[in-house]
Structure formats: structure tokens, C-alpha cells
């Protein structure tokens with residue numbers, strides 16, 4: 100089992116929104132954190148914040164659309180820390196709710212590339228390291244309610260998130276118990292991705308049980324719980340963190 104205080108956690112898309120909160124939560128729990136993002140300034144700022152809070156973090160600047168980025172992220176992680184215990188594939192991009200007919204090849208490739216293919220490549224690269232040692236390796240993928248239902252994104256986004264949940268289950272099937280893989284499925288959350296649609300999100304969430312959208316910390320604490328020993332029997336789950344959006 101992974102003890103977060105002694106662990107190293109790699110978080111993608113950690114310069115902003117939920118990734119930033121997840122990086123802070125891991126650091127507050129005592130993990131060394133690798134802050135991965137294409138936004139170099141944002142990643143460096145998160146590292147500074149963590150260090151000024153007394154935590155331990157390094158930034159890795161990488162564009163996850165580059166097929167070689169997974170190898171470089173692993174190399175730079177291992178240059179900074181001896182091992183990796185937790186990989187959180189959090190980076191994601193929206194498709195502006197484009198239906199299939201409105202989706203260009205470029206949009207499809209970008210959304211599937213960041214949200215799904217990058218997670219696959221990173222996991223493939225990190226598997227040997229995550230399986231190395233006596234402790235289990237932990238993978239947490241940030242999916243979405245769009246991974247379970249239509250209408251919470253467009254064609255590419257919804258497809259990518261359904262794929263990410265399927266991929267998480269297959270990882271559990273293939274690599275448990277050495278790897279404990281789970282996904283989180285946030286509903287509406289106030290982040291960089293949604294900062295220009297807060298009024299819309301307020302309306303969309305008005306008739307959900309929570310009657311509001313979430314703050315990123317409310318997802319981050321579920322991610323660190325799933326990574327912790329307290330979730331030792333949770334394998335292959337896609338946990339809703341959606342204020343009840345998907346309740347029947």
C-alpha cells in the first residue's frame with residue numbers, strides 16, 4: 100500500500116484548476132510532487148507555492164501532445180526523485196461542446212490526444228516504475244461525468260472521457276493488485292477550463308442535489324483519498340464527484 104507521506108506523486112495539468120489543487124493536497128499530505136504542464140509559468144508558480152508552504156515539488160514542462168513527452172517526464176521525474184508511487188492523469192481540454200458534424204480532425208486529435216492518448220502513453224511509460232518495489236503503484240485518472248453520460252461535453256470530449264474510464268477498468272483488470280487504478284468523475288467545477296461559463300454552470304447545477312458547482316479542492320481531496328491506504332480495496336472504480344448530477 101502507498102503511504103502518501105513517503106511517496107512521489109506525478110500530476111499532469113497541475114498548473115491550474117483541479118491539477119493545481121491535487122498537487123497542493125498531495126504536498127500537504129507529505130508527498131513529493133512532480134508538477135507537469137505545458138504552461139511553464141503556471142507550473143513554476145505552483146512549485147513555488149508548494150515550497151513556500153514547506154513542501155517538496157519540481158516542475159516538468161511538457162506538451163502532452165508530443166509523443167516523446169512521456170519518456171521525458173519519466174526521465175525528469177527520476178532525475179529529481181528515486182521512485183514514483185502515484186500517477187495522476189489530470190490534464191484535459193474541452194471541445195466547446197462541438198457535435199460530430201462540427202468537429203474538425205484537428206479538434207478531435209487534440210481532445211483525444213490530451214485527454215486519452217497522453218494518459219495511455221504516460222501509463223505505459225511509468226508502469227515499470229510504478230510496479231517496482233514492494234508498494235502498490237497508484238493511478239488516478241481525472242475523467243468526468245462526460246465519461247458516463249452524453250451532453251456534458253461535445254463528441255470528442257465525451258468520447259475521450261468514456262475511453263478514459265474504460266482504460267482505467269482495463270488497467271485494473273490487467274495490472275491489479277500491483278497497480279491500483281481508479282478514475283474520478285467531476286461534475287461542474289470552477290477552474291481555468293470553466294472560468295468563462297460560470298453563469299451557465301450555475302444554471303446547469305441548480306437542480307442537482309448539491310444545487311451548485313464545485314471548487315477544485317472538493318475534487319482534489321477525493322483524489323488523495325483514492326491514492327491513500329484508506330482506499331486500499333478500491334480498484335477500477337469511476338467515482339462521481341458531481342454534487343449528485345448523475346443521481347437517478
Ligand SMILES: NC(=O)c1ccc[n+]([C@@H]2O[C@H](COP(=O)([O-])OP(=O)(O)OC[C@H]3O[C@@H](n4cnc5c(N)ncnc54)[C@H](O)[C@@H]3O)[C@@H](O)[C@H]2O)c1
Nearest residue numbers: 112115116117137162163190191243285287288290291292
Ligand atoms: N472544470 C470542470 O468542470 C471539469 C469537470 C469534469 C472534468 N474535468 C476534467 O478535469 C481535468 C482538469 O481540468 P480543469 O477543469 O482543472 O482545467 P484547467 O484548464 O484549469 O487545467 C487543465 C490543465 O491542463 C493543462 N494542459 C492542457 N493541455 C495540455 C498539454 N497538451 N500538455 C500539458 N498540459 C496541458 C493546462 O495547461 C492546464 O494547466 C481535465 O481532465 C478536465 O477534463 C473538468
